[in-house]
Amino acid sequence: MARTRTPVVAGWFAGGPEDFRLLGTRCSACACVFFPREDTHCRNPGCAGGELTKVPLSRRGRVWSYTDSRYRPPSPYVTDPELPWEPYALIAVELESERIVVLGQAAPGVTVADLTVGMEVEVVPGVLHEDPETTWTTWHWRPTGV
Amino acid sequence: MTDDVAVLGAGMHPWGKWGRGFVEYGAVAARAALADAGLDWRDIGSIVGADTVRGGYPGYVAGATFAKALGWQGARVTSVYAACASGAQAVSTARAQILAGLADVVLVVGADAAPKGFFRPADGDRPDDPDWLRFRVLGATNPVYFGLFARRRMAEHGDTPEDFAQVKVKNAAMGSLNPYARYRSRVTAEEVAASAVVADPLRLLDICATSDGGAALVLSSMEFARRNAPPDPVRIRAVSTVTPRYPQTVLDLPDIATDSAAVVAPASDPFRASIARSAYEEAGIGPEDLSLAEVYDLSTALELQWYEDLGLCAGGEGAKLLREGATGPGGRIPVNTSGGLASFGEAVPAQAIAQVCELTWQLRGAAGERQIPGARVGISANQGLFGHGSAVIAVR
Structure with a gap:
């Protein structure tokens, strides 16, 4: 039986290889964008609070910083x-139009030796892990032009 | 400016991995602080405990836990939690009670018994908890964030791994002189470079361990000090516990992303710098007045960041200040004379209290071999998860 593909967190990203995007929310009153998505109330202290609607984030950004995890992280990983x-x-990526930095794992095979601060990367669909029933999906950052 | 409060007593249980409970460490530190103050526990009108999340229910009500261990005597009780800033929040609470006239003399206690390995979130399936999410989704341990900050400094300011190693060398040398430190050996740059990479570019000896430990302070009103203590006590002049301002543009533990700065312009000083600025404003002093500083060197690279955030040097010049020797013993502004987290490892709710213990001993001229001659003004600074940070300014 095929595994079910399930996002590791519901509502944070959507799409396939061609149209994959991180999903945030935007306040209708002040236009502030939030990721991870804010669905209850705008967090801008100068905003009375508008409606929060889903908004896809920029696909591409530039490496703000990067590192790696040389030891096994504890549960719940x-x-x-x-x-x-x-x-x-792991890569922290600055999205220019949103002026937000989003952390994510690098696509498989990308190591710190392949990365520099300022390099352009794009968001791509990835697999976090699999169990007998489920393929848990996530987002990955991958350098463009590879 | 607010009034000062007096530091009548400081006490610690040595840091280490002792394999016992946090209550014992806290009680030992509390008794040491009381003895240092020359006061009986029954003289204390209020006890403030800094909570630990690792000790079960007694850890969540640390004030009452320590009060019971010392023997119920009817004191007002408070327990506070603010992640790594818990100890400073306990100091802040005690000070507020004293300045409000609710208590004359207050005992502040924090202690922790740390597990082996990485700190990890509480058990259970909790997708609404950012601390759970960063582990579940990214496997982002604390050292991962430290690695990101270190790499960013290398790209932005030209810091090198050799600069980071020199922070460890400096702090280990000072910690070797501190009987309360867990690590009492000097460390060479070669030893740092030969230690395993944990989160590129940081190595094991760049990253602070997690430790058992306990620290306590006896604080009082200046009036109580005049009647009950030797003249000219160390005084706490400012305690900053400010929060970040939206948009928070520095990726901070345990967050997966920063706030967006596209609509609202960020404040001119980032969060850590605002913690220090608030303390300076409250004390009516500036960085040029400092004799020494205790900063939260969760990693070697973060110590360099603190130099800039405390205004000890201009932005981007932290490594230069270190290379000049300004932050070592005999330098213009010695930093982490206790040996810092590099020599202690972090005992979360005790650590910010331990920083104030070191300021107290230095300002009394009682720091032994690590004494900074003529120390008059000291600052401690720390930062924790979930928008917490603190700075305490002590004077004599």
Whole structure:
């Protein structure tokens, strides 16, 4: 039986390889954008509070900083303790039009040696982990032009 | 400006991995602070405990837990939690009670018993909790954030891993002189460079450990001090516990993203700098008046960031200040004379209290081999998860 594809968090991203986007919300009164999405009340202290509606974030941004995780993170990060730990890179990306920095894992195979601050990256669909029933999906950052 | 409060006593339980409960560490520190103040526990009108989230229910009501351990005597009780700033919030609460006339003399206690390995979120499936989400979705441990900040400094200011290593070398040398520190050995730059990478570009010896420890202070009104203590006590002149201002544009633990700065312009000084500025304004002094500083070196690179946020040097010049030797013993503004978190490891609710213990001993001229001659004004600074931070200014 095929696994069900389920986002690791509902409502944070949508789309396939061609149209994948992170999803935030925007306040109808002050136009502030929030990610992770704010669905109850605008957090701008100078805003009386408008309607918060879903808004896709820019696909591309520039590396604000990056690092990696050389040791196995603790639960609730899901790993297979039977397998040797494989480090992965994490990238903080600045989206120009939103002026927001969003952290994410790098796409598989991208290491810190491949990255520089200021490099252009794009958001792509990724898999966080799989169990017998479910493929847990997430977002990854990947350098453009690779 | 507000009135001063007096520091009558300071006490600590040595930091380490002792394998016992946080209550014992806190009680030992409390008794040491009371003995230092020359006061009986039954003289204390109020106790403020800094909570730990690792000790079960007693940790969430730390004030009452310590009061019971010392022997119920009817004192007013308060327990506070503010992540890594919990100890400073306890100091702030005690000070507010004294300045409001609710208590003459207050005991402040914080202690922790830390698990092995990374700090991790509380158990359970909690998708509304940003601290749970950053682990579940990204595996983003605390060192991951420290690595991001360090890499950003390298790109923005030209800091090098060798600069970061020199922070450890400096702090380990000072910590080797501190009997309360967990790590009492000097460390060389070569040893830092040979330690394992944890979160690129930071290595094991760039990142503070998690420790057991306890710290306590006895604070009083100046009037109580005049009647009951030796003249000229160390005084706390300011306690800053401000929050960030929207939009928060520095990626901060445990967040997955910053606020957007596209619509609302960010404040001119970022969060950490605003913590210090608020303390300076409250005390009516500036960074040029400082004799020493205790800063929250969760990583070596973060210590350099604090130099700039405290105004010890201009933005981007933290590594230059370190290279000049200004922040070492004998320098213009020695930083982390206690040895810092590099030598202690973090015992969360005790750490900001321990910083004030060090300021107290330095300002009394009682810091032994690590004494900074003629110390008159000191600042402590720390930052924790969820928009918490603190700075305490002490004078003599």
